Amino acid sequence: MAGTETIAKISTGNExxxxxxxxxxxxxRTTLIKGEAGTGKTLIGLQFLYHAAVNGDAVLFVSFEESAxxxxxxxxxxxxxxxxxxxxxxxxxxxAGVDHAQVKNGSFNIDALLGIIQGQARQLQARIIMIDAxxxxxxxxxxxxxxxxxxxxLDTWLKDQGFTCILTTKVFFPPKQNTGFDIADYLTDxxxxxxxxxxxxxxxxxxxxxxxxxxxxxxxxxxxxxxSQGISVLPVTSIELAAYPPPGPFVTTGISGxxxxxxGGYRHGAAIVISGDSGIGKTTFxxxxxACSCSCDAGQKVLFVSFEEASSAIIDSMVSPGIDLQPAAGxxxxxxxxxxxxxxxxxxxxxxxxxxxxxxxxxxxVIDSISACRRxxxxxxxxxxxxxxxxxxxxKHITCLMTDQTLxxxxxxxxxxxxISSICDTMISLNYIDTGDAIDREMTVIKSRGTHHSRKHExxxxxxxxxxxxxxxxxxxxx
Amino acid sequence: MGTPAxxxxxxxxxxxxxxxxxxxxxxxxxxxxxxTHLKDNHTLExxxxxxxxAAAMEENILLAPTLVIDTPCRELIIGSLKNERLILTALGIx
Numbered sequence: 001m002a003g004t005e006t007i008a009k010i011s012t013g014n015e016x017x018x019x020x021x022x023x024x025x026x027x028x029r030t031t032l033i034k035g036e037a038g039t040g041k042t043l044i045g046l047q048f049l050y051h052a053a054v055n056g057d058a059v060l061f062v063s064f065e066e067s068a069x070x071x072x073x074x075x076x077x078x079x080x081x082x083x084x085x086x087x088x089x090x091x092x093x094x095x096a097g098v099d100h101a102q103v104k105n106g107s108f109n110i111d112a113l114l115g116i117i118q119g120q121a122r123q124l125q126a127r128i129i130m131i132d133a134x135x136x137x138x139x140x141x142x143x144x145x146x147x148x149x150x151x152x153x154l155d156t157w158l159k160d161q162g163f164t165c166i167l168t169t170k171v172f173f174p175p176k177q178n179t180g181f182d183i184a185d186y187l188t189d190x191x192x193x194x195x196x197x198x199x200x201x202x203x204x205x206x207x208x209x210x211x212x213x214x215x216x217x218x219x220x221x222x223x224x225x226x227x228s229q230g231i232s233v234l235p236v237t238s239i240e241l242a243a244y245p246p247p248g249p250f251v252t253t254g255i256s257g258x259x260x261x262x263x264g265g266y267r268h269g270a271a272i273v274i275s276g277d278s279g280i281g282k283t284t285f286x287x288x289x290x291a292c293s294c295s296c297d298a299g300q301k302v303l304f305v306s307f308e309e310a311s312s313a314i315i316d317s318m319v320s321p322g323i324d325l326q327p328a329a330g331x332x333x334x335x336x337x338x339x340x341x342x343x344x345x346x347x348x349x350x351x352x353x354x355x356x357x358x359x360x361x362x363x364x365x366v367i368d369s370i371s372a373c374r375r376x377x378x379x380x381x382x383x384x385x386x387x388x389x390x391x392x393x394x395x396k397h398i399t400c401l402m403t404d405q406t407l408x409x410x411x412x413x414x415x416x417x418x419x420i421s422s423i424c425d426t427m428i429s430l431n432y433i434d435t436g437d438a439i440d441r442e443m444t445v446i447k448s449r450g451t452h453h454s455r456k457h458e459x460x461x462x463x464x465x466x467x468x469x470x471x472x473x474x475x476x477x478x479x
Numbered sequence: 480m481g482t483p484a485x486x487x488x489x490x491x492x493x494x495x496x497x498x499x500x501x502x503x504x505x506x507x508x509x510x511x512x513x514x515t516h517l518k519d520n521h522t523l524e525x526x527x528x529x530x531x532x533a534a535a536m537e538e539n540i541l542l543a544p545t546l547v548i549d550t551p552c553r554e555l556i557i558g559s560l561k562n563e564r565l566i567l568t569a570l571g572i573x
Contacts, residue, residue, distance in 0.1 A: 102557045106560055
């Protein structure tokens with residue numbers, strides 16, 4: 001891949017974006033970033049300029065929309081101190097005010113802007129330039145041909161000068177009839193499109209490279225979030241997906257009967273779903289695993305993600321079935337991550353969780369429950385969130401144990417599980433059975449890749465000492 | 480046209496972009512107007528944005544050519560200045 005790249009590139013200042021662009025923005029060329037209002041066009045450009053300036057380049061930022069003070073302020077909120085760079089002569093912000101009340105008398109063009117850029121760039125010895133919200137300037141030109149002429153003029157001139165340039169422009173949704181900006185797509189060497197979708201009241205941002213002359217790039221849409229650290233692109237690429245390692249050795253489930261039924265236990269790094277009706281013991285299964293993994297003997301770390309209850313409530317509720325999570329939590333080996341699905345969009349949820357995983361480096365992850373993920377916006381949002389989380393866990397070799405609540409009308413096809421079943425290694429179904437005089441519980445291993453698991457319905461009950469399987473099954477492990 | 484008493488009545492600056500077509504046309508047009516209507520009761524400063532970008536920057540001159548009328552009444556006129564009437568109106572002559 002890298003061997004065939006011939007054009008020079010400059011890092012975007014964003015690792016994920018660099019990997020999508022196979023290295024960065026094209027040097028001495030023009031990159032167009034387009035998107036609706038609020039998609040973070042300016043921020044991506046600022047990140048690039050800031051990074052270059054910090055590394056010793058001089059950069060010029062021409063703003064048609066925001067005041068220089070606002071640009072500095074915005075940059076500061078994501079940790080970029082432009083003022084310091086301005087003092088050393090590496091950064092220059094200029095607010096270009098457009099006076100739309102000027103009297104027009106004959107033909108004119110944007111040459112005065114070019115003169116200013118040239119003079120200022122020369123003075124600063126800058127070779128990286130950003131022109132933010134160029135559409136504001138071009139509003140002075142009334143017809144499409146004039147706008148196209150000016151864009152052509154600008155692009156040719158920038159190339160002649162050898163500047164590395166970032167242009168940003170707004171796009172409108174629904175798209176307006178030819179805004180005169182369509183030509184920019186053809187002129188510029190690299191085009192990046194930012195998209196903000198609001199679905200089910202949740203905002204999802206996506207970035208896509210539309211074209212990149214002379215270079216390869218990853219053409220997919222990539223979700224991204226705007227956080228206090230700036231733009232964070234979440235790369236989900238086919239390359240990365242293919243590279244995850246197979247499940248590792250057995251780890252105990254914390255329930256001896258279940259270990260037997262699974263032919264040894266869960267596989268380390270596997271994705272496991274336990275589905276069942278409300279109250280059947282899904283959380284108890286998950287807690288058994290967490291308590292056992294975090295015990296002094298095993299000494300592993302578990303991140304327990306709950307979308308429903310506070311950590312104290314989870315610990316309390318596990319006292320009656322005899323599972324003591326207190327020592328695990330006290331030792332720091334068990335950590336809770338409590339997140340209400342409604343509070344954030346799926347991208348933000350994923351980002352926060354991935355950050356937590358990177359920081360805590362758990363051996364295992366428990367998610368209770370994935371059915372709640374739908375409350376992040378929609379089934380699609382939940383699916384997106386889960387699939388990316390599962391892949392991340394697989395890549396990092398983290399066991400991912402998920403519980404899923406079945407709907408009464410579809411006891412077998414659990415809500416979220418159905419969508420992710422193909423990437424799950426182990427699926428366990430918990431069911432109530434009416435024996436006439438009592439309600440019993442049974443467990444069925446629907447699948448478990450790479451194990452000799454039980455194919456029977458296994459009865460269990462929740463005792464004061466955790467989950468207990470009736471003795472008959474442990475001897476019948478194999479196929 | 481009265482004779483200038485101390486200061487000229489009409490002070491203007493024309494921002495041009497080198498020898499670009501519209502800029503050359505604007506320069507010709509305004510020179511003609513000056514010669515015909517303003518005689519020696521005016522000043523006209525020609526500023527090439529590629530030579531003196533700071534002046535353009537200071538006044539936010541992004542389009543060229545731009546005629547800045549400073550006196551008698553500040554006015555900005557962009558373009559090749561092909562309409563003489565419009566300029567005379569802006570100068571308060573017609």
